[in-house]
Structures are given as C-alpha cells and as structure tokens.
Amino acid sequence: MDYLIPILLFVGLGLLAGVLLTVFSRVFAVEQDERAVQIREVLPGANCGACGYAGCDAYAEVVAGGARTNACIPGGDAVSRKVSAIMGTAFEDVVEQAAAVRCNGSCGVTGTRFAYAGEMSCAACSRLYGGQGSCPSGCIGLGDCVKVCPFGAIAVKDGVAVVDRSRCTGCGLCAAACPKGLIEVFDATQKVEVLCSSVLPARATMAACKAGCIGCKKCERACPSGAIHVQNNHAAIDHSKCTGCGICAEGCPTHCIQIL
Amino acid sequence: MSWSKEFFKGIIKENPTLVMLLGTCPTLAMTTQASNALGMGIATTFVLLGSCVVISLLKNVIPSQVRLPCYIVIIAGFVTLVSFLLQVYVPELYSVLGVFLSLITVNCIILGRAEAFASKNSVGHSAADALGMGVGFTLALLLVGSVREILGMGSWFGIDLTFGVLEPIPIFAMPAGGFMVFGLMVAVVNRLSHYQISRKKMGCAGCAGGCAACAGGCDAQSEKKEGND
C-alpha cells in the first residue's frame, strides 16, 4: 500500500504531463514560417533599425515575405549572403557603412568650463549650459554612445569618443544616442572626415579648442572635386563627391580634417 | 578536455557562485554560519553529482519535448534522497536548512549544468564537471559564510573569537549583511579576474538563471537576449 499510492500518483502525473504537453504542442502549435525563424537566427540581433524595420524580428518576417535581402547594414555582405541563400534569391551587395565622431576635442586641446559631478551621462550633462566642455558643440565624453553600442566599436579616449571603423557595422545606435549629434554614419570606404562641428566664429573657436575648424576655407579652395564646403562656421564633406585624396587634410592649419 | 581540467575550471575560472553568479538564493540564505554553509555546499554537491551522472547516462533516451520535466524529476529525486540522509544522520543540519533543502531542486547551478553540460557530454566528464562546480560552490559558500559569521557573531565554526573584548556586528548576520558581503566578494573576484564579470554581462545571470530554458546553453541565449534586452 505504501508503494502503490506514490507510484500511482507519479505515473498519473507523468502521464498527464506527457499527454498534455504532446497534445498542447500539437494542437496549439503556432505556424511559424520556418524561413523567418532561420533568418532571425542569422541576423546580428542588434535591433538597431538601420534596415528601416522595427527590429530584427520584424525584418525577419518581412524578408520571409519577400522584402529585399540586403537591408541589414550591420550584418553586411555576410548576413546578406546567408539570407539570400535561405530565401533562394540572388545575393545583393550591401553598401557597408561606418560611423565617425565629428569632433577631436581631447583633453590636450580643449578644457572644461566647470567641473561636472552629476549623473555620468552625456544626455544629463548636455542639459547644463550645453555641457562641461569649453566648446558648446564639442563631445562631452561621458560615453552615452559607448553604452548603446552592441558591437563595442566606440570608446571614449582622452575625453573624446573615437570610433574603431573596422569593428563598426554602421547600425547608427550611437548617432541616435549622442545628445550633441556629432556622430555621422557614412560609406565605410570613405577615408577623410572633418573632425569638428563648431558653430562658433573663428576667434571663439580658437579660444575654446586648439583643434577646432576656424572656417578659413583653405580646404574648400584646395579640394579638386569640390567635395568640401564651409557652412555654419565649420567645414563639411559631401561623401558622394569625395575621392579621398586627402589634400584638404594637409592644408588644414588646425589639422581638424583627418584621414581615418 | 581532460578530467582534471573539467574539475578545476569549476573551482576558480568558472566558479558558479562568484563568477557566473548562479545559485545566489542559497548563497545568501544559508551563510549566516560557516557550518550551515558547509552543510548546504556538501548537500548541493551530492545532488549535483548524482543528477549530472544520471542525466548524462540518459541523454540519448530522453526526447527533447519532455526534457525539462524529466531532468527536474531526476534532480528532485536526488534532493529527496539527500533529505532522507540528513533527516536520519544529521538532524540539526536538516532543521537548519529547512525549506532551502528542497529548494536545491531549483538551484540554477544544477539545472544549468544538466542542460549545458551533462546532456551533451560523457558520464566521466559530466561527473568531473559536476564535482568541480560543487566544490567551487561549497568553497564560495564557505568563504561568504565564514566572513558573515566572524563579523556577525564573532565566532568561526562555533569557536568564539571575540575573547570577550570585541563586539560582533549583528547586521552581518541579517539579510542586509548577506547582500553586502556577497557584493563585496563578487567585487573582489571581479578585480582579481581583471573585470571579467563587469565585461561579461553577468554570464548566466544575464538570462536570469533560466538555464533550463536556454536552448543552446547560457552563452547563446544571453547573446540573443542581450541584443533585444
């Protein structure tokens, strides 16, 4: 008697569990497009939205439905090749992108206007008189971009955020996180970039930062393909025209145009 | 990997409690005294060893649809076995462990090792791994338990160390002290292992100890989960 009840109880529970699990997993199976699941496994999972959809799950379903297979920029050619293999369509090249921080105000070249000891986030600090940096449009260096980067491709070095363009996949999460809007995502093959976004006139920029763009237009005159223009007191490169020759970088008096 | 490597990895490199932050419930609850901590560690090691061996023996027999219930029944069976042994031979430990003895069944370490390791490796390796994890867990528990007992009650394994002069600090014996001592321990281990814990996104705890649910072991799950966390 002392053996019968326990064993019967457990055989009953086991039977109930087995039957219910089998029945439930058969009857209530959710028809999932097999390919959507495979595609989701292949996608990097950064949920960055660079493909224009609300995240990897959403993009996986849409691709299974027939959307273009090379929209995942962080995944690059590798993911695009795998996705098109799953879908059985031809491989389409992905224009790889990479980010760059348009500021090189490290501790050596610029200072701070006050000592900030509040919440260690750029968003919080930038609300206090535009941030602690001497240059109001410069990088605050508290690493909001570092916190959101799923690929560890950006780090704050010597007070300014620097992108490791070899690891950067161009997902754009850091650009969204930067309260100063300093980070721009453009074609990964581009080599030249203006590392300054100062809107102050020349004299004020020079006072704030030794490596700031003073809007002298030397680069504009020297550029053979007319790819660089000074707007809003600082130079900016049009990456569709830039050939990467680097002449502007050599001529720049404050060396704020650099070869990445 | 050879057996000895499996064994030693559980003690330092992948210590389940201080590095992978698993099984935190007993670590905080049972470490008010070093003797309790030792008792809990040994009981958990026995269950871990037994269930990992049996699960790796049955790994090809158990179909995947009922994988979780089968593992849990085997583990709970071993826990009940341990509670028999303790009830008869070490009654004081049985009464001290109380409800936490049956909570060993849901200890994340056991289900984690069963899922991630025992169900994929040979019996020998699983046994070595289980033993390593068990010893690692017991040492970590002993460490936390000793610190809490010495500071909180001024004694170690019952030996009075206060010589009538020092006044013990009761907060270390209380739950609040448990959290703090464990936090400090993890910080020290974090420093010694060159910030591995802060960088590694908290290992399994990242997927909240739900190792039983991880399809491909902890890393795959926490990567995927980390993406959309």
Add this chain to the structure above:
Amino acid sequence: MRKTWELIRPTFVLVLVCAVVSGLLALTYNLAGVAELANAAYTEEQLAEYAATALPQADRLELVEAESENEDLKFVYKAANGAGMAVVLDVKGYDSTPMAIMYGLDADGVMQGLTVISNNETPGIGKKVIEDAAYLAGYAGLTEADLNTAVDAVSGATKTSNGIRAGAQAAFEIFEELKGEVLGQ
C-alpha cells in the same frame, strides 16, 4: 506504427522516469524506516541534559505514549520519581522552522523551567533571547494565571519571546489535559 511510436515516446519516457524515481524513493523511505528514525525520541543523556534546566527535581524522564489535540506536541515525559511532567513542543518563533522547547511542570502544575532544544532564530536577535539564561529562568515557579503578567516580551525580538510564552501557555493546557493519564491524578 513508426509514426505513433514517435508520438507517444516522450510521454512513455516521462512516465517511466517518474515511476522509477518515485518507486526508488518509496522503497528507500519505507525500507530504511526514515519515518521512525527521523523523529526518534531523544537519547538518555540528551534527556538528562534537557531535564537539568526544565525539571531539575526529576531524576530520570520516561517517554509516555499520550495524544493531545495540540499537534505541536512532540513528546511527553514522566519523571521517574513522580516530581512532575515534561512536554516537548514545536514552538513558532521568527524563523519558518519552529523551535523545539521542553517545558517542565511539577505534580501540581507549577512550571519549573524550560530548555530550548533546537532553534533557527536569527543570530544576534532571536538567539540572544534564547541564550539569556536569566530571562528564561523567569519562567520558573510560574502558574498559568500569572503567565501574562510575570513575563514580558523582549523588544526587538518580539516574535521569539512571544513564541516562548505561547509555548508555555500550550504546556499548561496540555498538563491539564494529560495529567490524569500521565501522572494518574
């Protein structure tokens, strides 16, 4: 046939595992007689040690088979020289695991003392009350009437001290209930 076997195989394996595990457990539980061994009564030396503070006048305690509505009652002992009765109770304190306390009462129901056999109270708080011999000695010489007035709760460890008093209250009630059967009064 192959298809249906695949369908019922998981259930079959699960049932098999459950049956084997529960069978083995039932086997060990009954063969080893865990039930009897677990709540085996205390050994002679343990009894002598507990009786020293609970019922000092008793020379030796003998186990008495007696039932009481109060399920917290674990054992009832009679003093060999008729000096009184000792009851061991499960007493609810702060921790979820109850304390085991032996209360000693002499022939006419006056409490002689108590011994806390095992407890899992919080160190430094509950345990401080239990280790405070002077406080526990306060229970000696009490009758049921002056239980509430003579003994006050220890601030900060109310659950433990109130638990001990509630246990003493239960001990008096059990004494009234069983004194006929145990002491033949």
Add this chain to the structure above:
Amino acid sequence: MTEMLAILFSAILVDNFVLSKFMGICPFIGVSKKTSSAFGMSVAVTFVMVMSTLLTWPINAYILVPADGSHDYGYLRTLTFILVIALFVQLVEILIKKFLPPLYKALGIYLPLITTNCAVLGVTILNIDSGYDLGQSLVNALGAGLGFMVALLMFSGVRERIERADVPKMFKGVPAALVAAGIVAASFAGFGGLVENLFG
C-alpha cells in the same frame, strides 16, 4: 478578515520573499536592469505563484497528507510540487504563444525562467509548512508575488540610477547592485514590527 490582511501584509513587507527570505534572487539580479522588464517578470511570477498554489495545495491536502491521517507521503512533496509547477509553466507558455502573441512577446521570455525560480516553489512549500488552509495559502501566494513585485520595482529604480553613477571600476555592474540590494534589504527590515502592531 484581519487575519488574511495580516498574512498579506507580512508576505509583502515584513517577510518579503526576496529581501528577507532570500528566495528568487536570480531573477532579482538578472531581470531588474530595466523597470519595464522587472514589471513584466513580477506579473508573470505573481500569476504563476497564485495558480501553482491553487494546484499544489489540494494535491498535498487530499493525496499526500490526507486529513484522516491514513498515510503520510510528505517526503514526496518537493517532487510533486516542482513537477506540477514545471508542467503548468510549460502549458501556459504554449497557450500564451498561441492565443496572445503580443503578451508572449512581452512576457514570454520570462515564463521559462519562472520554473527555476526559488520563490515559486518556496511559496508552495511554505504554505504547507505554516499550516495555512487554501484561502490563507492563496492570500500568502498573492502577498509573496506582490512582495516580489515591490522589491523588484524598487530595486530596478535603484539599478537604473547605479548604471549612471560614478562607481569604482571593480564595483561596476552586479557588485554595486548587490551592495545596493543590501541597503534596500536593510530598509525593509524597518517593517519588522508592522504586522504585530497594525493587526494586534
């Protein structure tokens, strides 16, 4: 009625399952990084706690340890309860995935974690140890779930603050969270005398 309230309050504040009974610490550390995920986890845990109490209490009262005392299979309690909880959680997961996909997207990932949550099995066993009847057990389970929610929400607020605090490098991440949990637990110890005085 006041007795039910006493059980509810003591389960939420005084003997909080996470902060003083130390159950459910794994999700307490793992899931409390964001308040939204903490809330989702707490709702799922509370639901499973109440439902598994509803399932396990009768099994214990009528099969394992019947009142007429014909037999006592208390030793099988752990085995039965954990099997019932694991089965219940898996079935609920399948049902939610089928009928409430948006809910599954928000809460689904937490359901399998609950099977290995010490608090859920702990509540079912403590209901039996403290000798509660079915009504009291359900109230205790609800209190435990709400206590888990209170602790988790409060702690996730603290955690989000710590993420941005200037914490020494070795304390970054979990160590700082644990020390903060110690302070939160100390504040909870303040509720000690609440139930006795409030409900007499």
